[in-house]
Amino acid sequence: AQSVAQPEDQVNVAEGNPLTVKCTYSVSGNPYLFWYVQYPNRGLQFLLKYITGDNLVKGSYGFEAEFNKSQTSFHLKKPSALVSDSALYFCAVRDTWNYGQNFVFGPGTRLSVLP
Amino acid sequence: GAVVSQHPSRVICKSGTSVKIECRSLDFQATTMFWYRQFPKQSLMLMATSNEGSKATYEQGVEKDKFLINHASLTLSTLTVTSAHPEDSSFYICSAPRTSGGTDTQYFGPGTRLTVL
Numbered sequence: 001a002q003s004v005a006q007p008e009d010q011v012n013v014a015e016g017n018p019l020t021v022k023c024t025y026s027v028s029g030n031p032y033l034f035w036y037v038q039y040p041n042r043g044l045q046f047l048l049k050y051i052t053g054d055n056l057v058k059g060s061y062g063f064e065a066e067f068n069k070s071q072t073s074f075h076l077k078k079p080s081a082l083v084s085d086s087a088l089y090f091c092a093v094r095d096t097w098n099y100g101q102n103f104v105f106g107p108g109t110r111l112s113v114l115p
Numbered sequence: 116g117a118v119v120s121q122h123p124s125r126v127i128c129k130s131g132t133s134v135k136i137e138c139r140s141l142d143f144q145a146t147t148m149f150w151y152r153q154f155p156k157q158s159l160m161l162m163a164t165s166n167e168g169s170k171a172t173y174e175q176g177v178e179k180d181k182f183l184i185n186h187a188s189l190t191l192s193t194l195t196v197t198s199a200h201p202e203d204s205s206f207y208i209c210s211a212p213r214t215s216g217g218t219d220t221q222y223f224g225p226g227t228r229l230t231v232l
Contacts, residue, residue: 036223043121043208043223044159090158103221107158 002027004093004106012112013081021076021109023065023091033074034092034103035065044090050074061085081113118142119211121224128199129232135195136227138165138209144189145211149221150182153206165192165209199231 003026013019025031032051036044048059055067065076074091088110092103118141128134138148146167151159163184164172171184181203183195196203210223 034221041206041226041228043119043225044210046220046222049220105158108156 002093002095002104004091004104006089006091006106006109008109009107010110010112012114015083015113015115016080019078019081019085019111019113021089021091021111023074023076023106024072025074025091025093026072027093027095029095031067031072031074032094033065033067035059035063035074035076036090036092038088038090038108040087047076047089081111083113083115086111086113119209119222119224121207121209121227123227124225125228125230127230127232130200131198133195133197134199134229135193136207136209136229138192138194138211138224140190140211140213140222143211143213145192145213146189147212148186148192149210150184150192150194151208151210153208153226155206159208162194167192196229199229201231204229204231 005024007022034049035047037047038044047063048057048065050057050067058064063078065074067074088108090108091106094103120139122137126134148165150162152162153159161174162177165184165186167186167189173179181197186192206226206228208226210221212221
């Protein structure tokens with residue numbers, strides 16, 4: 001079975017400071033990991049994904065995530081936060097890259113960037 | 116980039132009526148689409164997998180007779196909430212996978228907020 005944990009319900013960070021949103025996962029096979037962002041009353045927007053290769057993945061809007069197999073983590077990071085980054089962030093995982101397979105989503109972390 | 120649309124974005128209906136929500140993949144074909152439900156301040160919960168040309172696959176606890184899914188074409192899936200009740204009020208989101216570079220990425224619609232009075 002697959003599962004995703006996002007240990008922090010809420011993360012607050014000052015504008016211009018680096019941000020980290022944590023994610024740990026559990027899968028039986030190789031993990032395929034994703035980050036999505038959701039703005040109020042909107043659908044999810046894809047940020048980045050890890051399939052294979054370099055452990056550091058770069059995505060949209062300056063975000064990046066580091067895959068750590070030994071710690072089963074896939075934390076989302078950004079060097080300098082913007083107020084406009086304030087949103088709900090979801091980590092997702094699945095153990096196959098077969099077309100059309102569903103994800104398991106984490107509970108979400110609300111990021112607030114303070115001006 | 117890939118775009119998935121939903122219509123309507125917001126709907127208010129009376130208890131006992133039925134509501135249809137459309138999910139369209141605008142620039143790619145999707146043999147599979149997913150329907151999610153999201154309660155306030157909670158994560159997305161998969162309701163069902165919509166399959167073009169065959170029956171939808173429902174998650175445990177989801178009433179297939181209440182949430183009718185029809186995948187009419189390679190770009191359109193519909194979710195009909197039949198005999199809606201206030202407890203069906205929620206944010207409904209669809210997604211469609213698009214293959215790129217040997218794997219696929221899920222693209223999500225903007226969501227439909229259903230309010231049942």
